[in-house]
Amino acid sequence: MENAKIKASQMFVLVVLFEMGSSILVGLGGSARQDAWISILLGLAGGILVFFIYYRLFKYYPELPLTSYLQKITGKWIGRILALFYVVYFMYVATRVLRDFGELLTTTIYTATPLVVINSLMILTIIYGIHKGFEVIARIGELYFAIIYFMAISGMILVTGSGLIHFENIRPMLENGMKPVLRTFLKETLVFPFGEMIVFTMLLPYLNNPKKVKIACIGGMGLAGINIAITAIVNVAVLGPDLFVRSNFPLLTTIGKIQLANFIERLDVFFMLYLVIGGFFKITIFYYAAVIGAADLFKLKSHQKLNFPIGFVILLASLMIASNFAEHIEEGLNVVTIYLSWPFQIIIPLFLLVIAFFRNRKKQPKQQSNQQHNQQSSQS
């Protein structure tokens, strides 16, 4: 663990940027067609419930990150193996986001630029950010939060001003009943992006006021969820459900349709601006969690030594995990959600919570000393 402390407002901003990161770019909940926004809001509600699992775990071990209390809850060896899995999982998700990001740029604007160039420059910037420490990451979060909101609001005004919004596209609501919505909720929106809050179990100990964890994280999730839902509504209202489902990046298509006063048009580059910022924070947070997780697991004094190697692994893996974009998306939708997201985000934490509950109930009278011990071990 790095010796850093951040404010609740900074944590809030990081949660918002992290949740919105790449989920605004891809057509989240596309399989629910025009009801995507319902499944997103359901996902938000489910995500908040899941977050309470993490929150209870955090309450048991307020000084420790996930990789440390895994070893306390399940024992030394099982805990270490699980922690290793989590580190690899965080790295893998960072890799996936980096690939998403690179693919988006190479398929839309930089058709002639190789993926490796785009990805390596991005990862270099992130390595620099992580080198400067978590407090700095939180500060740039605040800086870019304002910029993103400025862009989002002006984007909304422009979309509305160009007369693109047709609300009849959203109707009829629940055309095919609740079933597709629920399926999308379970398969997509619950685990991406809201279940990904699991990564914040690594970062919660950095908050200077542990009492504000709940308001910062759930508030951030709520704001991000509403923003994503609004984006989905706007996308469907502008494009219609068919194009919304077919388009790889509906928001890009929507922005491409903006035309105002014969002057403000072809604003695709602003989409790219958002893309870089959102991608940056999403990758940074997963990557940072992997770095401090590995440092914690292997008992390294400084996580800085792992910064560059892990970044390099992420860069190379982002080029290797799939041979093309279609394969990458297919894996993401059908393999990752079921075989990775569900176990790592929901099932394992749930088991942990149950075990932690029983362990800590037995130790109730000893809890005071236990906590002190925890503090000492976290300091050392």
Added chain:
Amino acid sequence: MSIWSTMLKNKQKKRKNDNVRQHNDPQKPEEQPIQRNYEDNVSRIKGELGNSTDLLFREYQIGDHKGTIVYVDGLANGQLINDFFNETLLNSGFNGNQDPFQFLIEKAAGLGNFQFATEWNQVFDSFLSGNTLFFLDGYNQAINVETKGWDKRSISEPSTQLSIGGPKDSFTETIRTNTALIRRRIKSPNLWLESMKLGTVAQTDIAIMYIKGIANEKIIGEVKERLNQINIDAVMAEGYIEQLFEDQTWTPFPTTHHSERPDVIASHLLEGRIAILVDGTPFVITVPAIFAQFFQAPDDYYARFDISTSLRILRILAFLIALMGPALYIAATTFHQEMIPTTLAIAIASQRENVPFPAFIEALIMEVTFEILREAGLRLPRAVGQAVSIVGALVIGQAAVQAGIVSPIMVIVVSITAIANFSTPTFMMAIAARLIRFAMMALATFLGLYGIVLGLMFMSIHLCALRSFGIPYMMPIAPFNAQNQQDIFIRYPIWAMKYRPKFISKGNLVRAGDNQKPMPPKQEDSQDSKGES
């Protein structure tokens, strides 16, 4: 990076060792008392200074005791000393009843403020900084009278930081004049001044000024500690100190602020900053510095808030243009042609038809030419200035276009960038933008707008990681602090700027009282309010 840090640590260790060595230096005249024999004293002074010819001795006699005064020509006020010597000392009227040294003290007191010197190092310090020493045979003490009076520049208008409104005086090269200029603005007993000497050879006078109770004690301590650590032969100007005690060397951004305007320094002191004055330079340093501060011009506070807010936003816009203007042009023409309106795109294309270079080379030629012109312009003798400006206009102008080297639109881009760069009120910040502009241009050439955005990202990480005397450089934007936004993007009306910046000053935070908002007088109660005031 760890290699760097270990290297730095080694350096620091070395520096400490050097310090220790310096203290045991046997060459320095250590604590040696003055002799009773005045001829010995005189020959010692002459020997130490190698018979320097600007050292003047004038001998006199009081009763049976011979004596001499010593001063450095040009540092001490020669006229004053001459008058004193001729009128008072030569016609002393000593009647022999008194102790001659006591008599001399009474006379010397008429010349100026005096002290006694008993050690040799005191002797050298005193006449080398413009004092006059009185030696008398048979006494192992010297009288050290303050007679500083060298030729100094008078207070003139600021030459680099101009403003429309506000005071028109600026600092000079004399530290005493500068402290007086600040004291004249803040007549508070809490304005404290501490002096020290820096430079093992040059012994330059340094003064630290702050307002007790407003400035943060921790930062004052830090400033003093860092100044004490400086171990160098001479401090020629404020830049030496800035480079020796800033938080980070590897950054293009200034983490200390300097100004030649006393009103700026006074207002910085009132915000809780600490001023460092260096003798021999008309610039005064203040720390800690934050990023937003470099966009605040003195005019902002002398004009109404709506005007100064819009001007400040204009300045930030100009900074961004100076930073990214050519880069955006390169990105738009080489990667994102779809961004440009069609007619303009065609116009640019037809202009660029005859240009043999890619946009980056074109921009580089123009930018480098302009930078050379500007650098040359700084050092031009006044007589050839006009000739060079004509040549300059030819090089960045119609001739360059007609020669087919650059396109007309490039000339416009470079000119806008150049003018925008001058609108940043602080030179050190403008020069940072100048430097980063080239990196941005290179990034835009390879990756278009993506490169620019990554460059900005890199820059913002760097800015967020910077600190100035422990204060985060991007304060109060990141970390965000709602209470201190009064003077960042929007300059609040003076009556609404109720508090000093909390992250700089400690203690007395209230700047303005309640109910300061000006109101028109109420019709009915006008009599009453008159009575009150």
